[in-house]
Amino acid sequence: MMKPSVLLTRRWPNVVEQKLAEDYDVVLNRDDRPLSEADFREAIAKYDAVLPTVTDKISAEAMDVPKARTKILANYGVGFSHIDVSAAAKHGIAITNTPDVLSECTADLAMTLMLMVARRAGEGEREVRAGGWSGWRPTHLIGTKVSGKTLGIIGFGRIGQQMARRAHHGFGMEIVVYNRSPVDPSILAQFNARQISSLDDLLPLCDFVSLHCPGGAENRNMINAARLDLMKPDAFLINTARGEVVNEHALAQALMFDTIGGAALDVFDAEPRINPMLAQCDNLVMLPHMGSATKEAREAMGFRVLDNLNDFFKGSAPRDRVA
Ligand code: DGY
Numbered sequence: 001m002m003k004p005s006v007l008l009t010r011r012w013p014n015v016v017e018q019k020l021a022e023d024y025d026v027v028l029n030r031d032d033r034p035l036s037e038a039d040f041r042e043a044i045a046k047y048d049a050v051l052p053t054v055t056d057k058i059s060a061e062a063m064d065v066p067k068a069r070t071k072i073l074a075n076y077g078v079g080f081s082h083i084d085v086s087a088a089a090k091h092g093i094a095i096t097n098t099p100d101v102l103s104e105c106t107a108d109l110a111m112t113l114m115l116m117v118a119r120r121a122g123e124g125e126r127e128v129r130a131g132g133w134s135g136w137r138p139t140h141l142i143g144t145k146v147s148g149k150t151l152g153i154i155g156f157g158r159i160g161q162q163m164a165r166r167a168h169h170g171f172g173m174e175i176v177v178y179n180r181s182p183v184d185p186s187i188l189a190q191f192n193a194r195q196i197s198s199l200d201d202l203l204p205l206c207d208f209v210s211l212h213c214p215g216g217a218e219n220r221n222m223i224n225a226a227r228l229d230l231m232k233p234d235a236f237l238i239n240t241a242r243g244e245v246v247n248e249h250a251l252a253q254a255l256m257f258d259t260i261g262g263a264a265l266d267v268f269d270a271e272p273r274i275n276p277m278l279a280q281c282d283n284l285v286m287l288p289h290m291g292s293a294t295k296e297a298r299e300a301m302g303f304r305v306l307d308n309l310n311d312f313f314k315g316s317a318p319r320d321r322v323a
Helices: 014-023 037-046 085-090 103-118 121-129 158-171 185-190 199-205 225-230 248-256 295-314
Strands: 005-008 025-027 049-051 072-074 094-096 150-154 174-178 208-211 236-239 262-265 284-286
Touching: 005 014, 005 037, 014 025, 014 295, 037 049, 049 295, 072 295, 085 094, 094 295, 103 121, 103 158, 103 208, 103 236, 103 262, 103 284, 103 295, 121 284, 150 158, 150 199, 158 174, 158 185, 174 199, 199 225, 225 248, 248 262
Parallel strands: 005 025, 005 049, 049 072, 072 094, 150 174, 150 208, 208 236, 236 262, 262 284
Antiparallel strands: none
């Protein structure tokens, strides 16, 4: 029997590429070069499955291909706002993602960012490397204590809950939550958390605000100038969700005029391009979208895609079908 043909749009961990190649007729992207819209149109005409990831914008035009062959976009990653979901539905293309397996590592990175910005670790590291450290003194690089403070979590899915677990049980933080739908009280009880019904009511309560909601048009600019104004003047914003959730111009203004204490970002609106205003802000920590970047998570993400493909080509419902 012919194996289904599968295109990987980027390099994946070796063990997963090898396993995929045993079960499928796989084309790898050995140069790890991002694909263009024209490449996607060609891929959708040619392969049974395309395995994209967060760097691949798959628009309605890319899917509008005569005699399209692709039946599934098995995404490597949990977020899928880079795929035009309604166009995929129109062309009968299924979409799957990779939840769960990256939640702990992404929450670990959100904690890393929270601690870095509160304790001015980025500034300290830059100072040491630049040879500018003149020695210990009581007033040097004074930061903000994290333990016992109030953390607002926006989006209380799997990653948001892992963040709450770390912050509450590890750092004794009080947890307040904003989520589109009501959160099961037994889940809130695990972290002694309170759900606040409006984002505008949550923001003034928080010493730290961490974003864990999906990206996409619906949440674009959710954190805008008005919302930044609702934050305490010494509060910190952490974003490991998607760049578009934060209006970067408004954030840069808030950081430059010290209307908030600082921010830490792992994701950017036009990544890998960085808004030049952000680069000027010292009270900002920036990392290159590495929330899930551990060997364990990246391999597990690949194997989760494989599970979804296996289900799909066996004719059963893939466990992570999102559209
Ligand atoms: C995702 O999974 O959506 C991340 O942004 C990459 O791990």
